[in-house]
Structure formats: C-alpha cells, structure tokens
Amino acid sequence: MTETILPNLAPAYGEILMAIGAMTLLMFGVFRGNKSTGFVSLVAAALMIVTLFVTVTWDATAVYTFGDMFVADRFTSFMKVLVLVASALAVIMSMQYFRDEQEERFEYPILLLLATLGMMVMVSANDLMSLYMGLELQSLSLYVLASIRRDSELATEAGLKYFVLGALSSGMLLFGSSLIYGFVGSTNFTVIGSNLVHASAHGPDIGVIIGMVFVLAGLAFKISAVPFHMWTPDVYQGAPTPVTAFFAVAPKVAALALLVRVLYVPFGELSESWTQVIVFMSLASMVLGSVAAVVQTNIKRLMAYSSIGHIGFALVGLAAGSQEGVRGLVIYMAIYLVMNVGTFACILSMRRKDGMVEDISDLSGLAQTRPGMAAALSIFMLSLAGIPPLAGFWGKWYVFKAVVATAVADPMATNYGLIILAVIGVIASVVGAYYYLNVVRVMYFNEPDGEFIPQKSFNMTAIMGLGAALMVLFLLPQINAPVLEYARMAAAALIS
Amino acid sequence: MIYTLCFYLFATITVFSAIMVIASRNPVHSVLYLILAFFNSAGLFVLLGAEFVAMILVIVYVGAVAVLFMFVVMMLDIDYSELRKGFQKYLPIGGLIGLVLLAELVLVGMGWGLGSPVTTDPATATPALTEMTNTEALGSLIYTKYIFLFQMAGLILLVAMIGAIVLTHRKRPGVKKQSVNKQVMRRRGDAYEIVKVKPGQGLG
Structure with missing residues (x-):
C-alpha cells in the first residue's frame, strides 16, 4: 500500500481559488436566478483580480507539483496575469451589453470564470494530459459562450461551427499526443525533453516529429493561425460582441503561452523541425490577415482578420528561436491585449436607438458626434497598424529585432528564411495599415449619419481612456520598463 | 486448456x-x-x-x-x-476508399519493424495481480498521482452540464407545475363552499 502524500498545493493556489469561487458563485446564481447577474459579474471580476494578486506573489523559480503535471514559474505568472486581466475586463465590459439587450444570464460570468481557469491550467501545463484537460475546459466553456444568445441564428451558427472545428482540432491534438507517447514513452514535458536529448545521437524518430506536427496543428487552431483560421471570422461575427471581445484576447494569450512551452520544453531538441512550421504559419497569417481584411465591411470581421494577422506577428518572435524572441512575443501579447480590449470597448459603444450596429460605415463622422470616442478608436487603430510612437509599433519592433538578430548571428548565413520572414512581415504590416487607416478616415472625413447613444457605463469610458493613454505613453520608460523587465524574466524562466 | x-x-x-x-x-x-x-x-x-x-x-x-x-x-x-438506393452509384468511390484502406493495412503489416524499438518508460508500472486488484490499483493512482487530472475532468463535466442547461433549458409559460408551498398553504375554505339549500328550491 502506498502511503498518501498531499501534493504541494502552493503553486496552484490561484487555480484552486478560481475553481472554488466559480462553484460557489454557481450555487449563488442558481438560487437567486438571473436577476443576480450584475452581482455575480462583479464578484467574478473581483475574484479574477484577487487571483491575479495570488499569482503575482508567486515569484519563485520553477516549481512542479501534482506529479510534475503542473508547473509555476515566472513565465506562467506573467501569462496568467495577462489572461486574468483580459478576462476581468471582458466580464466588466459585458455587463452593460447584456443589461441593455435584456439577456442577462448568471451563467455567463461563471462560464467566463471556468474558461479562465482552463486557460490558467493551459499556461501551467507540464504534461500532455494536463495540457488537454486545460484546453478542453477552456474550449468547452467557449463553445457555450459563443452561442449563449441561443435565440440568435448567427450566434447558434457560430457556436456550432466553433464546436465542430474545435472538436476536430482536439482530435488532431490527441492523435499527436498518442504518437508522441508511443514513440517517446512519456507524456511529461520534462521527460520527453530529456528523452529526446538522449535519442538525438541517431536522430529523433519520424513518429515523434509527426506527432509534434499534429499537436502543433491542434494548437494552431486555438490561436487561429493560418491555415487553421477558417472558423475565426464567422465565430467573431456571430458571437455576441462582448464574447468576441473575450475570444480575441484571453484564449489567444493562453494558447500561445502553451505553444511556447510545448515547443521549448519537450521539443526544444527538435527546433529545426518546428521552426519551418512556425515560419510558414507566421508568414501565411501575416499575409492573409492583412490582405483579406481589406474588403471587410463588418468591424467584428475586420477584428477577426486583424487578430489572425497579429498572431502571425507574435509567431515571428517564436520563429526567432531565441530568448529575445520569446521576450518579444510576450511583450507583443501584453500590448495586443490592451489594444484589443480598447478597440472592443469602442465597438461595444456603437449602439444606436434601435440597437447595436457593427458596420464600419456606421462609424462615419464619429469625430463630429463623439470626438472623444473617435480619438480613442483612432489611437487604437493606429496602434494596431503599428504607427511609430504608439505601443503597437514597439510590439512589432521587439519581435522583428529578435528574428533579425537570430538571422544575422548565424555565421553560415543559412537563415534566409528568417530574413524573408522579416521582410514580408514588414510589407504585410504596411498593407494592413490600409484598412486600419480606412477606419480612421471614415470617422474623420465622412459625413455623420445617425448618432450613437451616449455610453452609460463609466467602466467602458474608463477602459477606452486608459487603454488609449497606455498606447500613447508606452514610449515613456516609466511605463515600458516594468513590462520589458518582467517579459525578460518570463522568457528567461523558459529558456536559459 | x-x-x-x-x-x-x-x-x-x-x-x-x-x-x-x-x-x-x-x-x-x-x-x-x-x-x-x-x-x-x-x-x-x-x-x-x-x-x-x-x-x-x-x-x-x-x-x-x-x-x-x-x-x-x-x-x-x-x-x-431508401438509404440503400445509391449503392450502385457510390460503389466505385466506396470500393476505391476500401482498397486504399486495405493497402494501408497491408503496408502497416509489412512494415511492422519499421520504427526503432520504443524505450518503454510507462507512466506507472502495473502492480502484479497477486498484490492488488485492478480496481484497487486504479483507485490508488487516480486519487493520488492523477488527482489533478481527476479534478479537472470533474470541472469539465460541470461545464458540460452548465452548457447543456444554458443552451436548452427554457421557461415555458402556461405549464402547470406542482407547487408544494401552494398546496400546503391551501385552507379548508378555498376548496369548497357550503351552500344552504332550501328543500324543494334547488340552486337556481
């Protein structure tokens, strides 16, 4: 009989807190009904903030627990902070929307909490099994969230599409995992990594590489990198706008964090194989995200293509294959979070007397009717486009700097691929600037038709204002120094 | 035997x-x-x-x-x-797929020794049957080493349950449900009334 030892719970305090909190709130909501939605939302947001502080205080070197399936280090802390901030803002931003639509459901914030919990587990996963568990907890909640307005045909379609494609991607991921387990003999990231190092004398098995590519494909679905992006525009357009705001940020951050860990910890030895895949996905995402967005008229679809493009830029950092590259990716995601949350706060304010509107042409003349919102949205658009003094530019700067540094550092100069990647990336960024600037043009140079009703919620105005201010002030060392420093520590925790 | x-x-x-x-x-x-x-x-x-x-x-x-x-x-x-009607029409393509699968099976069978032998490093060694039963062995693993995965699976099932209720449960008006409270609160006077009927007059 083996004696039972309580696992070290300290690294997972945040997750435990979220799980217990979500279940308590669920009981509260079940007994109080949908009129308690406002309260449940506030408590859910507060719970995320508290969890954030619990996570931040965890500032140790890597600690493994639950049979090495769960890891907490500086990288996970940083990514969890991003996920929690994005989720808390998503909860706050959706309160007014559902109140106005009279569709308040107390399950909404609880599903958001559980999805966030899944993301935190994803970020901390150190085993193929815990990876899958976290991914499924997150995805299952997201499928429900996408069609939470079940009377809307578009939302139902979005939910169904997301579910079917998500299930397909999970299947690919599991298939890859089984191949990896079969060929390496373990599901633990650390053990896989060390086994592959020992196996490298006669080269890795082809089966491991096939398995890894399948896992990569499964994860690429989740971050909607080309060629696994097909679901993104439809789901973004069909889902209720606050849900889209949530989809656009937190799940992407979590899945990217997971991707980085999977590539560097178990498959660090196979970097030559996965770099090709990442370079291709990055290139294709950047190009498609820039070109396909040009013809969009719906702003939510535009943001979908924009997010595909931005994932491409973030992957550039991964393709660099260096600590600096991962640092660039982490910074990019932090900036992406603020830009996207701010933009969606603006989109959620596009409400006329007869309901929400979401066409770009509905923004015409916004500079005359609502100058403050127009200024904020312009700043977000310029930042998304990567216009120099704004934060979006610096995000791109760090990833491209890293990839060029890797390419130049190679004495044999065999890394043509990386140079081409950087060049095409910059070109795609210029092409993409067209449609972001188009939004600004519509707001400032078109005649106004119809007026938005003023934003009632103070929170939304605050999010817009603060986000825009951060975008402008990122230049100041007081703002950017902590981000850069923590990003460096996060990357160093993963790659020494 | x-x-x-x-x-x-x-x-x-x-x-x-x-x-x-x-x-x-x-x-x-x-x-x-x-x-x-x-x-x-x-x-x-x-x-x-x-x-x-x-x-x-x-x-x-x-x-x-x-x-x-x-x-x-x-x-x-x-x-x-009705379903079998298209059989003739789809026979060629179906047969082709069947052939491809057969070829794959044969190839797999022939290439049995293709990969290098796997270094077996099983997650956990199975205890001998004489030591403990399967159920005991599984239980002692699930609730100790894999407790994290076990709890996560529980949460996933919880989400599935919430999702099923959120997406399908609707309040239909006009459904007659039993209300225990109402039944208990019912007084004798609500159920019947006593009418004095004079002989020979009826309830007109």
Whole structure:
C-alpha cells in the first residue's frame, strides 16, 4: 500500500481559488436566478483580480507539483496575469451589453470564470494530459459562450461551427499526443525533453516529429493561425460582441503561452523541425490577415482578420528561436491585449436607438458626434497598424529585432528564411495599415449619419481612456520598463 | 486448456457478432448483436486479467451506450431501402476508399519493424495481480498521482452540464407545475363552499 502524500498545493493556489469561487458563485446564481447577474459579474471580476494578486506573489523559480503535471514559474505568472486581466475586463465590459439587450444570464460570468481557469491550467501545463484537460475546459466553456444568445441564428451558427472545428482540432491534438507517447514513452514535458536529448545521437524518430506536427496543428487552431483560421471570422461575427471581445484576447494569450512551452520544453531538441512550421504559419497569417481584411465591411470581421494577422506577428518572435524572441512575443501579447480590449470597448459603444450596429460605415463622422470616442478608436487603430510612437509599433519592433538578430548571428548565413520572414512581415504590416487607416478616415472625413447613444457605463469610458493613454505613453520608460523587465524574466524562466 | 478454449469461444463470438452488426437487415438486431459483441469483449478482458475494464465495458457500453442506441434506433423512422438506393452509384468511390484502406493495412503489416524499438518508460508500472486488484490499483493512482487530472475532468463535466442547461433549458409559460408551498398553504375554505339549500328550491 502506498502511503498518501498531499501534493504541494502552493503553486496552484490561484487555480484552486478560481475553481472554488466559480462553484460557489454557481450555487449563488442558481438560487437567486438571473436577476443576480450584475452581482455575480462583479464578484467574478473581483475574484479574477484577487487571483491575479495570488499569482503575482508567486515569484519563485520553477516549481512542479501534482506529479510534475503542473508547473509555476515566472513565465506562467506573467501569462496568467495577462489572461486574468483580459478576462476581468471582458466580464466588466459585458455587463452593460447584456443589461441593455435584456439577456442577462448568471451563467455567463461563471462560464467566463471556468474558461479562465482552463486557460490558467493551459499556461501551467507540464504534461500532455494536463495540457488537454486545460484546453478542453477552456474550449468547452467557449463553445457555450459563443452561442449563449441561443435565440440568435448567427450566434447558434457560430457556436456550432466553433464546436465542430474545435472538436476536430482536439482530435488532431490527441492523435499527436498518442504518437508522441508511443514513440517517446512519456507524456511529461520534462521527460520527453530529456528523452529526446538522449535519442538525438541517431536522430529523433519520424513518429515523434509527426506527432509534434499534429499537436502543433491542434494548437494552431486555438490561436487561429493560418491555415487553421477558417472558423475565426464567422465565430467573431456571430458571437455576441462582448464574447468576441473575450475570444480575441484571453484564449489567444493562453494558447500561445502553451505553444511556447510545448515547443521549448519537450521539443526544444527538435527546433529545426518546428521552426519551418512556425515560419510558414507566421508568414501565411501575416499575409492573409492583412490582405483579406481589406474588403471587410463588418468591424467584428475586420477584428477577426486583424487578430489572425497579429498572431502571425507574435509567431515571428517564436520563429526567432531565441530568448529575445520569446521576450518579444510576450511583450507583443501584453500590448495586443490592451489594444484589443480598447478597440472592443469602442465597438461595444456603437449602439444606436434601435440597437447595436457593427458596420464600419456606421462609424462615419464619429469625430463630429463623439470626438472623444473617435480619438480613442483612432489611437487604437493606429496602434494596431503599428504607427511609430504608439505601443503597437514597439510590439512589432521587439519581435522583428529578435528574428533579425537570430538571422544575422548565424555565421553560415543559412537563415534566409528568417530574413524573408522579416521582410514580408514588414510589407504585410504596411498593407494592413490600409484598412486600419480606412477606419480612421471614415470617422474623420465622412459625413455623420445617425448618432450613437451616449455610453452609460463609466467602466467602458474608463477602459477606452486608459487603454488609449497606455498606447500613447508606452514610449515613456516609466511605463515600458516594468513590462520589458518582467517579459525578460518570463522568457528567461523558459529558456536559459 | 480451459483458458484457450474460453479465448477462442469469446473471440469467435465477438468477430461473428461484429460482422452481424453490419450485416443484419434489421437495425434492432444490429444493436442486439453489438451488445453481444460488448459482452464477449468483456469476457476477453477478464481473460487478460483486466476485470475492471471488463466491468466498465459492461456497465458503460451495454448499460448506457447500447441502450441509448436502442432508443434512437426505435425512435427514428428510417427507410432503409431508401438509404440503400445509391449503392450502385457510390460503389466505385466506396470500393476505391476500401482498397486504399486495405493497402494501408497491408503496408502497416509489412512494415511492422519499421520504427526503432520504443524505450518503454510507462507512466506507472502495473502492480502484479497477486498484490492488488485492478480496481484497487486504479483507485490508488487516480486519487493520488492523477488527482489533478481527476479534478479537472470533474470541472469539465460541470461545464458540460452548465452548457447543456444554458443552451436548452427554457421557461415555458402556461405549464402547470406542482407547487408544494401552494398546496400546503391551501385552507379548508378555498376548496369548497357550503351552500344552504332550501328543500324543494334547488340552486337556481
């Protein structure tokens, strides 16, 4: 009989807190009904903030627990902070929307909490099994969230599409995992990594590489990198706008964090194989995200293509294959979070007397009717486009700097691929600037038709204002120094 | 001897009933053959010493999944002759796919020794049957080493439950439900009234 030892719970305090909190709130909501939605939302947001502080205080070197399936280090802390901030803002931003639509459901914030919990587990996963568990907890909640307005045909379609494609991607991921387990003999990231190092004398098995590519494909679905992006525009357009705001940020951050860990910890030895895949996905995402967005008229679809493009830029950092590259990716995601949350706060304010509107042409003349919102949205658009003094530019700067540094550092100069990647990336960024600037043009140079009703919620105005201010002030060392420093520590925790 | 006999008995019936699942004309018979196949596979598992998996197979597959199939088959009104109509038309493409699969199977069979031998590093060694039963061994792993995954699976099921309720449960107006509170609060006076009727006059 083996004696039972309580696992070290300290690294997972945040997750435990979220799980217990979500279940308590669920009981509260079940007994109080949908009129308690406002309260449940506030408590859910507060719970995320508290969890954030619990996570931040965890500032140790890597600690493994639950049979090495769960890891907490500086990288996970940083990514969890991003996920929690994005989720808390998503909860706050959706309160007014559902109140106005009279569709308040107390399950909404609880599903958001559980999805966030899944993301935190994803970020901390150190085993193929815990990876899958976290991914499924997150995805299952997201499928429900996408069609939470079940009377809307578009939302139902979005939910169904997301579910079917998500299930397909999970299947690919599991298939890859089984191949990896079969060929390496373990599901633990650390053990896989060390086994592959020992196996490298006669080269890795082809089966491991096939398995890894399948896992990569499964994860690429989740971050909607080309060629696994097909679901993104439809789901973004069909889902209720606050849900889209949530989809656009937190799940992407979590899945990217997971991707980085999977590539560097178990498959660090196979970097030559996965770099090709990442370079291709990055290139294709950047190009498609820039070109396909040009013809969009719906702003939510535009943001979908924009997010595909931005994932491409973030992957550039991964393709660099260096600590600096991962640092660039982490910074990019932090900036992406603020830009996207701010933009969606603006989109959620596009409400006329007869309901929400979401066409770009509905923004015409916004500079005359609502100058403050127009200024904020312009700043977000310029930042998304990567216009120099704004934060979006610096995000791109760090990833491209890293990839060029890797390419130049190679004495044999065999890394043509990386140079081409950087060049095409910059070109795609210029092409993409067209449609972001188009939004600004519509707001400032078109005649106004119809007026938005003023934003009632103070929170939304605050999010817009603060986000825009951060975008402008990122230049100041007081703002950017902590981000850069923590990003460096996060990357160093993963790659020494 | 008896072991070998049992194996061949179970194996033959499994293969036979598996063939009958796809060969029988009546879908209800198909489901019944499926159940037979499950039972015999459970027998094979018992022979392997995996009695827990055998029981789970019977409980989950026979008890839940097959019964569900049965319900669905009986509730759906499918005209099977209608379904078979396109058989001639799709025979070429279906046959082609079948051939491809067959070729793959043959290739896999021929290339059996293709990969280098796997260095077995099983997550956890299985204890000998003389030490503890399957159920005990699984339990002592699930609730200790894999407690994290076990709890996560529980949360996923919770989300599935919430999701099913959120997406399908609706409040329908005009449904008469039992309200215990209302029933208890009902007074004698609500149920009847006493009318004094004078003889010979009726209730006019």
